[in-house]
Every structure is written in structure tokens, then in C-alpha cells.
Amino acid sequence: MTSSENMAARQPRVGLFATCLVDLFRPSVGFASAKLLQDAGCEVHVPVAQTCCGQPAYNTGDRADTREIAEQVIEAFEGFDFVVAPSGSCASMLKKHYPGLFAGDAAWEERAERFSQKCHELISFLTDVMMVRDTGASLDAKITYHDSCSGLRELGIKEQPRKLLAKVSGLELQEMKDSDVCCGFGGTFCIKYSDISNAIVTKKVGNIDASGADMLLAGDVGCLMNMAGKLKRQGSSVEVRHIAEVLAGMTSQPPIAGSGK
Amino acid sequence: MELAAKHFKASAAKALVDVQLQKALGNVEKGFIGKRQKAADALPEFDALRDNARDIKNHVLAHLDLYLEEYERNVIASGGTVHWAETAEDARRIVLDICQKAGARTVTKGKSMITEEIALNDHLSANGIEPVETDLGEYIIQLRGEYPSHIIAPAVHLNKEQVEGDFRRVHTHLPEGRDLSEPVALLGEARDVLRQRYFAADVGITGANFLIAETGTSVIVTNEGNGDLTQTLGKVHVVVASIEKIVPTLEDTSQILRVLARSATGQDMSVYTTFSTGPKRTEDPDGPDQYHVVLLDNGRSAMLGTEYQDMLRCIRCGACMNHCPVYHAVGGHAYGSVYPGPMGAVLTPSLNGIEETGQLPNASTFCGRCEAVCPMRIPLPKMMRHWREREFERNLTPLTARYGLKFWAFFAKRPKLYRLAVSFGVPLLSLFGGSSRRFHSLPFARGWTRHRDLPAPEGRTFLQAWAQREALKQEPGQ
Numbered sequence: 001m002t003s004s005e006n007m008a009a010r011q012p013r014v015g016l017f018a019t020c021l022v023d024l025f026r027p028s029v030g031f032a033s034a035k036l037l038q039d040a041g042c043e044v045h046v047p048v049a050q051t052c053c054g055q056p057a058y059n060t061g062d063r064a065d066t067r068e069i070a071e072q073v074i075e076a077f078e079g080f081d082f083v084v085a086p087s088g089s090c091a092s093m094l095k096k097h098y099p100g101l102f103a104g105d106a107a108w109e110e111r112a113e114r115f116s117q118k119c120h121e122l123i124s125f126l127t128d129v130m131m132v133r134d135t136g137a138s139l140d141a142k143i144t145y146h147d148s149c150s151g152l153r154e155l156g157i158k159e160q161p162r163k164l165l166a167k168v169s170g171l172e173l174q175e176m177k178d179s180d181v182c183c184g185f186g187g188t189f190c191i192k193y194s195d196i197s198n199a200i201v202t203k204k205v206g207n208i209d210a211s212g213a214d215m216l217l218a219g220d221v222g223c224l225m226n227m228a229g230k231l232k233r234q235g236s237s238v239e240v241r242h243i244a245e246v247l248a249g250m251t252s253q254p255p256i257a258g259s260g261k
Numbered sequence: 262m263e264l265a266a267k268h269f270k271a272s273a274a275k276a277l278v279d280v281q282l283q284k285a286l287g288n289v290e291k292g293f294i295g296k297r298q299k300a301a302d303a304l305p306e307f308d309a310l311r312d313n314a315r316d317i318k319n320h321v322l323a324h325l326d327l328y329l330e331e332y333e334r335n336v337i338a339s340g341g342t343v344h345w346a347e348t349a350e351d352a353r354r355i356v357l358d359i360c361q362k363a364g365a366r367t368v369t370k371g372k373s374m375i376t377e378e379i380a381l382n383d384h385l386s387a388n389g390i391e392p393v394e395t396d397l398g399e400y401i402i403q404l405r406g407e408y409p410s411h412i413i414a415p416a417v418h419l420n421k422e423q424v425e426g427d428f429r430r431v432h433t434h435l436p437e438g439r440d441l442s443e444p445v446a447l448l449g450e451a452r453d454v455l456r457q458r459y460f461a462a463d464v465g466i467t468g469a470n471f472l473i474a475e476t477g478t479s480v481i482v483t484n485e486g487n488g489d490l491t492q493t494l495g496k497v498h499v500v501v502a503s504i505e506k507i508v509p510t511l512e513d514t515s516q517i518l519r520v521l522a523r524s525a526t527g528q529d530m531s532v533y534t535t536f537s538t539g540p541k542r543t544e545d546p547d548g549p550d551q552y553h554v555v556l557l558d559n560g561r562s563a564m565l566g567t568e569y570q571d572m573l574r575c576i577r578c579g580a581c582m583n584h585c586p587v588y589h590a591v592g593g594h595a596y597g598s599v600y601p602g603p604m605g606a607v608l609t610p611s612l613n614g615i616e617e618t619g620q621l622p623n624a625s626t627f628c629g630r631c632e633a634v635c636p637m638r639i640p641l642p643k644m645m646r647h648w649r650e651r652e653f654e655r656n657l658t659p660l661t662a663r664y665g666l667k668f669w670a671f672f673a674k675r676p677k678l679y680r681l682a683v684s685f686g687v688p689l690l691s692l693f694g695g696s697s698r699r700f701h702s703l704p705f706a707r708g709w710t711r712h713r714d715l716p717a718p719e720g721r722t723f724l725q726a727w728a729q730r731e732a733l734k735q736e737p738g739q
Contacts, residue, residue, distance in 0.1 A: 025718045076676075198712035203586075257716060
């Protein structure tokens with residue numbers, strides 16, 4: 001049997017890279033991701049040897065630590081058919097940035113290259129690889145969607161979430177102005193340049209409010225925590241959730257920000 | 262200007278509360294982004310042209326020495342003179358010398374970022390020669406004693422009321438009742454004043470958008486026609502340009518021109534695109550008697566063969582800063598360098614060293630919008646990251662960031678220890694979040710909580726909760 005026949009004969013084995021923020025702050029996104037993957041016909045595994053994708057080190061210029069973390073992630077996940085993360089930013093780190101960390105080390109470079117082929121962001125994995133057209137969820141809400149930068153510009157994720165959201169019964173998408181403009185999170189940026197980050201997220205939150213939506217969705221918990229934190233500080237009632245929660249029909253957990261205050 | 266990049270944070274903080282500036286910065290978003298998009302959408306081959314433009318410059322950079330020599334030969338063949346300037350100081354000395362030999366008392370100047378880079382105006386003034394900026398934006402900031410806040414719109418940080426005030430202050434001949442409330446009236450007034458300066462000037466100094474190797478031609482693009490008057494009315498035309506402006510042929514020039522104005526202002530072409538080859542020939546009705554080109558290196562050749570070489574493809578369209586959320590928030594002056602925004606965050610450390618300029622490549626969210634719109638497809642975020650790497654290697658990264666990172670990395674690299682730490686820490690933090698499930702203020706996360714609440718963790722970590730769920734599934738009868 002060839003490997004593709006082998007794959008067709010059984011469920012694809014997916015390693016769920018939860019991401020550190022989902023792991024620490026928002027486990028519901030992890031469970032929603034697992035449900036979406038299982039519903040799509042995947043066998044989901046959550047390796048315990050995962051911590052973080054390494055972006056804090058990578059974007060601070062610390063190549064040595066980044067590489068060590070990357071090796072650890074590759075070792076823990078390369079045995080799966082696919083590696084899926086509910087974050088465009090972390091998925092892009094695994095997919096687009098890992099191979100470059102090993103430049104000059106042919107063996108590891110090739111290994112990282114092979115690994116990167118298996119890596120996907122959750123929503124685009126569902127639509128583009130598992131050919132999911134409808135997750136069967138329903139939610140009465142007027143939502144607006146923020147395009148997180150790495151997912152949008154490094155992985156080309158724009159239509160995929162909107163296609164799936166369009167199938168959620170009762171849900172209405174109300175596009176905000178500049179949905180593709182950064183929210184000001186930027187990982188450590190929002191701590192290092194707190195005031196500038198604040199100016200950027202203030203503009204973003206203004207656009208969210210002006211959209212008239214009562215729920216904000218996005219595909220990255222980092223951006224969501226930033227926008228949620230600002231919305232909450234401003235006393236807004238807009239609910240904030242990861243798109244996976246809505247697509248999986250798992251909205252019983254109080255939102256990251258919003259009505260539950 | 263004096264390099265003030267190390268004060269970026271303080272300057273940014275001031276910029277964020279500057280009401281006038283914030284109002285003016287709104288024009289950057291409104292004025293450039295939609296127009297560029299429209300121009301790009303209207304040209305089906307726009308992205309293919311960007312690839313071509315990138316390839317042309319990559320080819321030049323791989324053979325820069327050959328093309329520079331070809332260019333020099335052709336300038337000389339057309340009667341011009343080429344001066345090689347390794348440093349800014351060399352370039353200043355050469356230009357002053359040309360001006361002094363021409364007996365110049367005033368020089369007119371077309372808009373040129375290179376002359377800003379070498380601080381030419383101050384040098385000429387200090388030596389008794391008055392430089393007169395003729396681009397409207399440059400003219401305005403010269404009146405104010407400022408430097409450009411944007412590479413193609415130098416006065417974009419100002420509002421028209423401020424400009425009117427400057428004109429009334431300096432143009433003392435203005436009658437009180439003269440209406441200057443509209444931009445077109447300001448333009449007319451500047452034009453009247455500048456017209457006389459063109460005729461009086463002995464030397465005209467311009468930059469160059471392109472230097473064409475096969476013909477020895479320099480090219481400038483402007484929207485006001487001031488460059489043409491600058492370079493044709495004086496007895497002497499001096500072009501000051503950096504070495505990476507070279508393109509092999511006229512055909513290459515026209516390829517890149519097709520992406521330049523579209524990326525910059527959303528125009529198909531700038532209003533004026535002017536090609537200058539040598540001084541006035543006997544059959545020419547007008548033109549300068551002398552044509553000089555000062556070729557400036559100032560650190561660029563040292564970028565060749567490094568991870569910053571791609572930066573030398575830059576054609577100074579300004580699209581990166583026009584689309585940058587950080588630039589939108591703080592404006593160009595906060596960067597404290599001649600070149601602001603994303604291109605400046607890469608170029609300034611290349612030209613001035615990372616020691617004093619580390620703030621610039623760090624002040625980016627890596628949102629990638631700059632790279633997405635760059636007509637030359639320069640990987641700006643990647644190069645900013647490379648600067649952070651150079652900083653980190655040399656222990657220039659601020660200590661708090663460094664220690665914080667090392668502490669985090671210690672755990673991130675040890676999954677078992679990490680699990681142990683977060684399985685206690687996270688539920689505890691969740692508990693502290695209380696019924697509001699958020700933190701209004703946290704001592705170790707002030708950078709965050711100063712401006713926004715921190716959502717509290719839900720409870721246990723995902724991995725804890727998942728492991729428990731899986732364990733329950735394993736046990737029959739549960």
C-alpha cells in the first residue's frame with residue numbers, strides 16, 4: 001500500500017499544536033479545535049511535549065533558543081500526518097519560519113522542510129485540506145471578523161473563515177473597516193511599545209464598535225486578548241471569541257470579553 | 262539632522278499626544294492607501310511588474326561595479342563629470358567645491374533624500390551659500406527649520422493652517438488681506454517666491470530616482486516641475502545620488518517607473534519624469550553649462566553580500582510607511598532618522614550602526630503590510646528581525662527583555678518543567694482573576710494592563726484538561 005492509500009484507508013492523524021496562549025488562557029479553543037478536526041474525520045492527538053512555537057525568542061533575535069524550541073516541536077510532532085494550530089501566527093512560525101532556522105545544517109534543514117509541509121492553520125486546514133464546507137453550527141449573532149496579520153499575509157487566509165462562517169445558521173457577518181489592519185498586538189511589541197500598541201488597538205476597537213456587530217471573531221488568541229482587553233477597558237459589550245468556538249458550536253464558556261462582565 | 266533614533270520611545274510618546282500631528286497623520290491613511298490600491302487593481306500586470314522590478318535590481322546589485330563603470334563612461338562621453346564619494350563628508354566637500362568654483366551665492370534644490378542624508382543644506386549654509394528648497398513640502402519644512410517626516414511627502418506632518426502661519430511669518434511682503442486658507446493659494450504664493458529664486462540661483466542640485474548605465478542619464482520624477490527648473494535654469498547642475506540607483510537600460514527604467522508612482526501616490530506616472538544626459542549641447546536652446554554627478558556610497562557597498570542587500574532595491578516610494586500602523590500612530594519624526602517607517606528601520610541601522618538605532622527595527626508588530634505593498638518586494642520584517650538578531654548577539658538588547666526572555670526560554674525548552682510550572686501557576690492566576698475573570702492591573706504585566714485589561718485564564722491549562730478528559734475516556738464504565 002502506498003502512503004496515500006494508507007492515509008485514505010484510515011483517519012489522518014493530526015497533532016494539535018494548541019499554542020501557548022490557548023493552553024494557558026483559553027482551553028476552550030483547544031477543545032473546539034479538537035472537535036472541528038474530529039468532525040472533519042481526523043484522529044486528534046495532543047502531544048505533551050509542547051510549550052510554545054518559539055516566536056518570543058525568534059522576534060527578539062534569539063536564534064539559539066528559537067532553534068532549540070523548534071527542534072523540540074519538530075521532534076514531538078513530525079510523526080503525525082498533519083500538524084494543526086488554531087493560530088495563523090504560530091502555524092506560520094512552524095510552516096514558514098522553521099526551515100530558515102536551520103540554514104547551513106542540511107540534515108535538520110531537510111527535516112524542518114518536510115515538517116513544514118505538514119503544518120497548517122486550523123481553519124484553512126479544515127477548508128483546504130479536509131474540504132469542510134459546513135461545520136453544522138448555528139448561532140444567533142451579528143459578528144465581525146478580524147484578519148490576523150500572519151494568517152492573512154503569510155498564509156493567505158482571508159476567504160476560508162468567511163466561507164465557513166457563512167454556513168453558520170443565524171449568524172450575520174458585518175465587516176468592519178480595515179479588518180486587515182494590525183490590531184497592535186505584535187507579541188512582545190505590545191509590552192515593549194505599550195503606548196503605540198494602545199494607539200493601534202484603540203483605532204481597531206473603534207472600527208469594531210462602528211461595525212455594529214455584537215461579537216468579534218478572529219483566528220488568533222493573541223490578537224483576541226489584545227482587542228478583548230481594550231474593549232473591556234472601554235466598557236464595550238462586544239463579545240470576543242475565537243472563530244473555532246463558534247464553528248464548533250461550543251459557546252457555553254463565557255467569552256474572552258463581553259456580556260459576561 | 263542629528264541621529265536621534267535612541268530617543269524613539271520618548272519621541273513617540275510625545276507624538277501620540279500631539280493633537281495637530283495626529284490630525285495630520287490621518288491624511289496619510291486617507292491620502293495614500295486607497296489610491297495605491299486603485300492603481301494596482303487597474304493594472305492587471307502590476308504584480309508581474311513588481312517581480313520584474315525586483316529582478317532588475319537584483320541583477321544590478323549582483324554586478325554593481327560593472328554598471329557603475331559603464332554609467333561613469335557614458336556620463337563622461339556626454340560631457341558630464343562623475344565624482345565618487347565614499348562618505349557623506351566626501352560628498353559635502355565635493356558639492357561645496359563645485360558650488361564655490363561656480364561662484365555660487367544661492368543654490369536651488371530639487372527634493373532629494375540623499376542631500377538630507379548627507380546634511381548638505383547645513384554644510385552649504387555654514388560656508389556662506391544659501392540653499393533654497395523648491396519642492397513645496399521641502400520649502401515649507403525649510404522655513405520651519407525641520408527635516409522631512411516622510412520620504413515623498415516631507416511636510417505630511419503639518420496642517421495647512423500651520424503652513425499659512427509660516428508663510429505669513431516669513432513672506433513679509435504679503436498683504437494682510439491675502440487669502441491663504443486654501444492649499445492652492447499656498448502653492449501659488451510659494452511659486453511666486455520660488456520663481457525669483459530659480460533665476461537668481463547659480464547652481465541647481467537634484468537627487469536622482471534612477472541612473473541609467475547605458476546612456477549616462479539621471480532621472481527625476483516630480484509632481485511640481487520644480488526639479489526641471491532647478492536643473493535647467495542654473496549654470497551648473499549637480500546630481501547627488503547613491504550608488505544603488507543604477508539601472509542598466511532605458512527599458513529597465515520604464516519597467517520600474519510603472520510601479521514607482523502607482524505604489525507611491527497611486528498615479529500611473531508622476532506629472533514630470535525628466536531625463537538628463539550631460540550639460541547643454543551647442544544645439545540645445547537651454548540647459549546647464551556643467552553637469553556633475555556625485556555618486557555616494559556612505560555604507561551601501563558594505564551592505565552588498567549581507568542579509569541587508571535586498572534593502573538596496575528600495576526605490577523610495579514610501580508605500581511601506583504609508584501602510585505602517587506604527588508610522589500612522591507616531592509619524593516620521595519620532596524615528597529620529599532621515600529615513601522613517603519600515604524602510605528606515607532597516608536602512609538606518611545599516612548606515613549608522615545598530616548601537617544607536619536598535620529601537621527602530623524593534624518598533625514593529627511584524628504585521629507584514631509593508632512587505633505586502635513594497636513594489637520591489639523587499640522582505641522588510643525579515644530584515645528588521647535580522648537587526649534584532651545582531652542586537653541580541655552583541656548583548657545590546659535591553660536587559661529586562663533579555664532576562665525576561667531567558668527566564669521564559671528556560672521553561673519553554675523543558676516541557677516537563679514547563680508543565681509543572683503552568684499546572685500550578687495558571688489555575689492560581691485564574692483564581693486571582695475572580696468573578697470578573699480579568700485583571701485591571703497586574704504588577705508584572707504593566708505594559709499590558711496600563712491600557713487594557715488582561716483576560717484571566719479559564720482555569721486549568723488545555724493540556725491538563727485534555728489529559729483528564731482522555732483518561733476518563735480510557736476508563737470503562739465512566
